[in-house]
Amino acid sequence: MATEIQGNKAQRLAFWGIPLAIAVLGLKMLAWWVTGSVALLSDGLESIVNVVAAIVAFVVIGYAAKPADAGHPFGHYKAEYFSAVVEGVLIVVAALLIVAEAIPAILAPKLPETPVLGLAINLVAGIINAIWAYTLIRAGAALRSPALTADGHHIFSDVITSIGVLIGLVLAILTGYAVLDPLLAVLVACNILYQGWKVIARSVDGLMDKAVPADEEEAIKTAIAANAMGSLGVHDLKTREAGAAIFVDFHMVVPAAMPVGEAHDICDRLEDAIREVHAGAKIAIHVEPEGEKAHGIRVKVIEGLRS
Structure with missing residues (x-):
């Protein structure tokens, strides 16, 4: 009964993650649209992963909360680890997309347009993500939900990415070196790859029947x-x-x-x-x-x- 209650709470949180992820994606793509910044585009592409991951987490957490049955006498709890693995794979795909966008921009760099407005919009999206990441990580630990925890850590990495993008774009504008924008996008991709690897590693560890801490x-x-x-x-x-x-x-x-x-x-x-x-x-x-x-x-x- 306790695990079912935990599962219901986790699923409710996962549900609200979907509209929130869509809203943040909209803000980040708006920031890219008004500036043309490749770094802001890379940040937006990662948010597409957040939307897909939020949907997958909602579906999988609901399935994991199902009671044991004849076919699965020990329950469906491990389904959450598959959600986390899928999220890790999506993170890697996002990183590759970012690199694909950044390479042409490195060859022909240009400074972003209306940077102040774009940075302000991206900052709002980053603050929303920071609050939501903190909420998910705390809830994931309390409810023992690998899917929520993985989602929280991924969104937190998105926050770090946003901070890096903001700093990099300010430097590009102040110095006039437009190439800093796409170079920063490549660094963002490397960070995303690292975060994706950590998410996958934690999930595989859970699938291997890891002992409790x-x-x-x-x-x-x-x-x-x-x-x-x-x-x-x-x-x-x-x-x-x-x-x-x-x-x-x-x-x-x-x-x-x-x-x-x-x-x-x-x-x-x-x-x-x-x-x-x-x-x-x-x-x-x-x-x-x-x-x-x-x-x-x-x-x-x-x-x-x-x-």
Whole structure:
């Protein structure tokens, strides 16, 4: 239930990202139209990616929030990583388009027209993007949404690009070196390529069943150690992230004569404790009867968890 609520919140945010991305795209293309600046055009081309990415994120987050079914018994959470991969690829495409526009302008550079108006329009678009990027990154972390986080980081890179464009165009106007405009566009493309690579790398890492961050795993260990009374120890703790969901798996050793009901009560207590750390965590506990060899090892493990 908790992951479904998170998914609904993430999808609502993703929806509002679509009209916002279209509005920012309109502002940036208007800035390019009034100036003819290749650097401003490069900034606008990246915003086309933002629009497509916002639409993809909205669709994929909705799909990822679907409950588990017979075909996908562990849920659809990983779909968000595909959205982030698609966004990374689109970022790379945008960078290549920028380079294609910049090369002819390097060979025949010219100063932008009505630069003050164009820079002012682009500045407004940059401020909108900065606020939205901050909102998405915070929400992505809180809702454990890779798609929102990737979108936020991409838009933040767009903000950095806009700042670079503004600085570069001011230098071109002040110095009279028109070639600074297309050269800056190439630098923008390089930055976009780097950001695209980071988005893809983070997404592929998630698809590979990456463990939860070290601090979160430590919190899970602490919860287990504090609530494993009655057991003889735990071992083989494994965690993994899949979009908004967290999966926790471990083995618990109990006395061989312990009734099933008592072992089940310990499992319930552990599950409740872990979900206080991670609401909606998917937990699998394998209960094992004590054995002479396993007993000594596993008691040490749980003592280590308490330290």
